Amino acid sequence: MFKTPEFKENNHANELPFATRILCATAIGALGLGLIFALILSENISSSLPALVQQNLTQSGVQNPVTAVLLNFRSYDTLLEIGVLLTVAIAMLPNSNFNSDINPHMPGGSRLVSVVNSAPVNPPLEALLRWLIPMIIVMAGYMLWTGAALPGGAFQSGALLAGAGVLAQLSGRLQFCFTSTTAKLLLTIGLITFVMVAVGVATTTGVILQYPLELAAPLILLIETAATLSIAAILLLSYNTLATQTFESSSEPSVFDKQPSALSETSAPNETLQSQTAEGPKP
Amino acid sequence: MDSLFSLDILLPTLVGLPLIAAILTTLLKSPGLRASISIAMALIQLIIVATLLLWLSNSGTSLETQYQRYSLGGWGAPLGIDLAIDGFSALMLALTAALTLVLTVYSRYYFFEPHSRLDKTARFWPLWWLLIMGINALFLSGDIFNIYVTLEIIGLAAVSLVALDGSRAALTAALRYLLVGLLGSLCYLLAVALLYRAYGTLDLAQLSAIAEPTAITWAALALITTGLLLKTALVPLHFWLPLAHGSAPAPVSAILSALVVKTSFYLLARFWLDTLAPAATDYGLLMLGVLGAAAILWGSIQALRATRLKLMVAYSTVAQLGYLFLLFPLFSPDEDARGAGLSGPAVSAVGYFIVAHACAKAAMFLAAGNIMRTFGHDEIARLHGLAKYMPLSLFTFAIAGASLIGLPPSAGFLSKWLLLNVAIDTAQWWWAIIILMGGLMAAMYVFRVLNIAFISVDEKAQTEPKNLPTNKLPTIMSLCAFLLAMLTIVLGFNAELILDLVTIGDDV
Amino acid sequence: MEFDILIDGCLVVGILILACLCLATKNLFTAIVLFVSLGLLIAIAWVRLDAPDLAIAEAAIGAGLTGAFLLATWRQLRVAPANNDADTPNKSGGDNVQNP
Amino acid sequence: MTQESLYIIASIGLFGIGLYGVIVAPHILRKILAINIMSVGVFMLLVVSASNMNSTPDPVLHAMVLTGIVVAIAGTALALLLAVKIHTLSRDSDKDDH
Numbered sequence: 001m002f003k004t005p006e007f008k009e010n011n012h013a014n015e016l017p018f019a020t021r022i023l024c025a026t027a028i029g030a031l032g033l034g035l036i037f038a039l040i041l042s043e044n045i046s047s048s049l050p051a052l053v054q055q056n057l058t059q060s061g062v063q064n065p066v067t068a069v070l071l072n073f074r075s076y077d078t079l080l081e082i083g084v085l086l087t088v089a090i091a092m093l094p095n096s097n098f099n100s101d102i103n104p105h106m107p108g109g110s111r112l113v114s115v116v117n118s119a120p121v122n123p124p125l126e127a128l129l130r131w132l133i134p135m136i137i138v139m140a141g142y143m144l145w146t147g148a149a150l151p152g153g154a155f156q157s158g159a160l161l162a163g164a165g166v167l168a169q170l171s172g173r174l175q176f177c178f179t180s181t182t183a184k185l186l187l188t189i190g191l192i193t194f195v196m197v198a199v200g201v202a203t204t205t206g207v208i209l210q211y212p213l214e215l216a217a218p219l220i221l222l223i224e225t226a227a228t229l230s231i232a233a234i235l236l237l238s239y240n241t242l243a244t245q246t247f248e249s250s251s252e253p254s255v256f257d258k259q260p261s262a263l264s265e266t267s268a269p270n271e272t273l274q275s276q277t278a279e280g281p282k283p
Numbered sequence: 284m285d286s287l288f289s290l291d292i293l294l295p296t297l298v299g300l301p302l303i304a305a306i307l308t309t310l311l312k313s314p315g316l317r318a319s320i321s322i323a324m325a326l327i328q329l330i331i332v333a334t335l336l337l338w339l340s341n342s343g344t345s346l347e348t349q350y351q352r353y354s355l356g357g358w359g360a361p362l363g364i365d366l367a368i369d370g371f372s373a374l375m376l377a378l379t380a381a382l383t384l385v386l387t388v389y390s391r392y393y394f395f396e397p398h399s400r401l402d403k404t405a406r407f408w409p410l411w412w413l414l415i416m417g418i419n420a421l422f423l424s425g426d427i428f429n430i431y432v433t434l435e436i437i438g439l440a441a442v443s444l445v446a447l448d449g450s451r452a453a454l455t456a457a458l459r460y461l462l463v464g465l466l467g468s469l470c471y472l473l474a475v476a477l478l479y480r481a482y483g484t485l486d487l488a489q490l491s492a493i494a495e496p497t498a499i500t501w502a503a504l505a506l507i508t509t510g511l512l513l514k515t516a517l518v519p520l521h522f523w524l525p526l527a528h529g530s531a532p533a534p535v536s537a538i539l540s541a542l543v544v545k546t547s548f549y550l551l552a553r554f555w556l557d558t559l560a561p562a563a564t565d566y567g568l569l570m571l572g573v574l575g576a577a578a579i580l581w582g583s584i585q586a587l588r589a590t591r592l593k594l595m596v597a598y599s600t601v602a603q604l605g606y607l608f609l610l611f612p613l614f615s616p617d618e619d620a621r622g623a624g625l626s627g628p629a630v631s632a633v634g635y636f637i638v639a640h641a642c643a644k645a646a647m648f649l650a651a652g653n654i655m656r657t658f659g660h661d662e663i664a665r666l667h668g669l670a671k672y673m674p675l676s677l678f679t680f681a682i683a684g685a686s687l688i689g690l691p692p693s694a695g696f697l698s699k700w701l702l703l704n705v706a707i708d709t710a711q712w713w714w715a716i717i718i719l720m721g722g723l724m725a726a727m728y729v730f731r732v733l734n735i736a737f738i739s740v741d742e743k744a745q746t747e748p749k750n751l752p753t754n755k756l757p758t759i760m761s762l763c764a765f766l767l768a769m770l771t772i773v774l775g776f777n778a779e780l781i782l783d784l785v786t787i788g789d790d791v
Numbered sequence: 792m793e794f795d796i797l798i799d800g801c802l803v804v805g806i807l808i809l810a811c812l813c814l815a816t817k818n819l820f821t822a823i824v825l826f827v828s829l830g831l832l833i834a835i836a837w838v839r840l841d842a843p844d845l846a847i848a849e850a851a852i853g854a855g856l857t858g859a860f861l862l863a864t865w866r867q868l869r870v871a872p873a874n875n876d877a878d879t880p881n882k883s884g885g886d887n888v889q890n891p
Numbered sequence: 892m893t894q895e896s897l898y899i900i901a902s903i904g905l906f907g908i909g910l911y912g913v914i915v916a917p918h919i920l921r922k923i924l925a926i927n928i929m930s931v932g933v934f935m936l937l938v939v940s941a942s943n944m945n946s947t948p949d950p951v952l953h954a955m956v957l958t959g960i961v962v963a964i965a966g967t968a969l970a971l972l973l974a975v976k977i978h979t980l981s982r983d984s985d986k987d988d989h
Contacts, residue, residue: 036899036900039477073356091443095449159856209357231961238972807908811908
């Protein structure tokens with residue numbers, strides 16, 4: 001089914017034969033219809049959870065029920081979910097990030113944000129962004145702040161900030177590079193704050209992730225701010241890696257599990273012939 | 284204040300510890316520091332799991348509820364999320380902690396490349412600890428949506444680890460694994476939506492109390508089964524596993540085969556036999572058993588035909604997974620014992636099998652990784668005279684193979700013996716034939732490798748530069764593999780260590 | 792009440808048609824653009840189902856950022872072997888450069 | 892044909908279209924698009940189940956969908972990264988060949 005990823009656009013060489021596609025379509029269609037009827041016929045019992053949320057809303061420290069569920073009742077889910085984002089961020093970090101000798105060749109050096117070329121590359125876009133980006137940042141701040149009472153919150157404002165970063169990058173004048181330690185700190189700040197708060201409150205209330213009543217609102221705001229920064233940084237890093245990263249062809253043929261196919265017929269193994277293995281005999 | 288120092292705080296620490304380790308290893312610069320912190324964290328994790336097991340076993344008798352529970356955030360089951368642990372998940376957590384320690388020590392030396400331009404450990408350690416956190420969180424979780432998030436963490440971390448090498452084969456295998464993983468998680472999420480619509484609660488314990496065989500429950504169970512069969516690579520849906528496990532670095536493929544594939548099996552067992560037991564029809568259980576039998580046969584045949592060592596070991600994983608799925612038909616055909624949670628002779632037999640297979644498979648993958656590191660290739664045909672050059676690794680491979688086949692002293696033998704007992708007791712003798720045939724075919728593909736490794740066909744092929752070992756291998760790496768293989772023998776002798784562990788949570 | 796059903800009906804039909812088109816169109820660039828518009832339609836659907844939080848998130852993340860990621864990847868996949876400088880987005884319009 | 896049944900049809904429809912797309916579409920970007928369409932379908936079913944409560948919609952489901960959206964974009968970003976890396980490797984090996 002997913003043999004090898006295909007990169008040529010609409011080349012019909014290895015498309016599935018027409019018959020299997022029809023078979024697939026009818027099978028999925030039949031199952032879907034069955035599921036639709038089962039769903040529509042089954043009466044949807046009103047679960048007890050919304051009532052429970054309303055009751056405990058006052059003790060959760062925020063008025064917006066979704067934020068209450070996200071950051072107080074089921075905060076463990078959000079903690080794991082920021083962990084998911086950190087996983088992707090680490091996979092996305094550019095290789096140049098880890099090279100000892102390859103200093104990042106970008107003119108801006110390893111600073112997080114650096115102006116690349118002085119002359120405006122695209123004046124109309126530049127003019128628009130000069131007005132738009134500050135407004136987006138203010139909007140993101142507002143979204144974060146009102147998340148406690150009105151619809152909004154960490155994820156939405158993080159996405160807005162990332163959008164502003166993408167626009168800044170597209171303008172061609174700004175260069176984001178995530179190789180500095182401040183960048184790594186920015187990526188993990190959300191998770192660090194969440195874990196510290198989770199463990200910190202346990203010392204007073206005795207249960208992990210249970211906020212004391214009067215401190216609930218400020219703590220939730222603290223976690224949301226850190227999470228917003230982290231989410232914005234991770235999404236911007238992803239865009240940066242996907243858009244501008246020129247992946248060098250392949251890491252030098254390291255001595256790890258070289259695939260036989262990658263093992264070129266030229267005598268690669270010979271040049272790395274070092275002393276005999278510790279347990280191998282002398283030739 | 285009292286509950287902070289009571290022992291159930293250990294449950295969240297089991298998830299928090301790898302998370303802290305992941306954050307530390309992300310921020311730290313020097314590879315040596317990262318490795319030492321990781322080894323320290325692995326040791327602490329093992330100690331925590333040991334104390335948890337001791338506390339569970341002696342408090343097991345007076346246990347009124349089946350599970351030890353910890354409600355995060357103090358909100359209680361339906362609203363908040365509970366961490367729950369019973370015998371079966373305690374066994375899996377112990378297995379995770381033990382394997383993590385050995386594999387962390389192995390990875391410390393495997394990735395130690397002082398001269399290499401590219402420092403892979405900076406990316407390896409955080410992903411490794413996030414994977415361990417996902418596994419621990421999954422075994423502890425008592426909430427179906429929380430299980431979805433842990434499945435995602437395990438999926439993404441495992442894919443990033445498979446793609447660590449950067450070679451084209453590894454990246455293609457990682458992409459296939461990711462697409463299959465996302466597909467499986469989405470099917471599971473759709474099932475969560477159906478279950479929430481039908482029963483209004485997300486908690487496993489409450490769900491198992493009120494689940495009844497309606498159309499929606501069958502649809503949800505079918506979706507969960509397809510989703511998790513994709514992730515656990517049972518035969519018809521196993522196409523992604525051999526290449527993914529074959530082209531990953533050695534410690535990664537070891538933990539993938541030994542643990543990650545078992546997490547989705549654990550969930551299947553949890554849903555089929557415990558939570559949605561009323562909706563689990565006998566035909567469904569039988570179908571899973573038949574698929575398991577097909578997996579044993581098909582995986583063994585493919586392993587016989589594999590040309591590369593790691594590919595062969597990966598196909599043998601596909602085969603051995605078939606044994607796990609024999610749990611479903613053998614569970615307990617009689618009606619009454621169904622609702623008593625995840626316990627019974629079949630569960631302890633399969634639990635024992637999981638431990639035996641995990642240690643044997645991890646040892647085999649580490650041995651294969653050592654051979655690949657030393658010889659620069661792992662094509663079975665060119666491994667003549669391996670015994671002469673790498674006696675310890677080959678001995679490890681042989682011991683692990685013995686456990687896979689089920690030769691008497693090893694834990695594999697004991698687990699197959701227990702499975703055979705259960706098959707005979709429940710008068711389903713045909714599974715016994717499948718078990719014996721699986722052992723026979725496992726013997727064929729293990730002895731094939733040993734046969735080539737021992738006889739060096741002719742001197743000329745021997746001295747040809749291509750076949751000579753090329754680089755030095757730190758001895759500790761072979762010792763790690765050897766330790767795991769010895770574990771299977773040690774477990775073979777004192778079986779009650781694991782058997783009473785599995786029955787902890789439910790001698791109620 | 793009648794009016795609401797009409798709006799929802801149009802929205803649902805629009806969403807389903809967009810999804811089919813998105814996967815069936817020949818040109819990849821069009822597929823990505825259709826996916827982004829599908830994301831926006833879904834955001835409107837969330838508003839109809841009175842889920843404002845999700846509407847913002849879907850519009851910002853589902854349509855906006857996923858669209859940006861897809862377009863960035865599309866440009867990387869489409870680019871010719873001699874990788875011209877990456878930061879000035881060369882507006883080569885919708886021409887369908889067959890990479891080798 | 893209440894509002895709820897309309898959107899249920901839409902959600903299962905999207906899931907089916909996405910599943911068909913993942914299996915059939917040859918190009919890797921289309922497969923990733925199809926997976927996104929599938930996840931939108933599942934989220935729609937979740938939101939529909941939340942919306943037909945009498946008064947306020949069920950916040951627990953909304954929180955789940957929010958988490959799902961973020962997890963979906965994380966998965967998509969990783970898939971796109973792998974696709975670009977594979978393409979770069981295959982393009983370079985094509986370049987070396989001729």
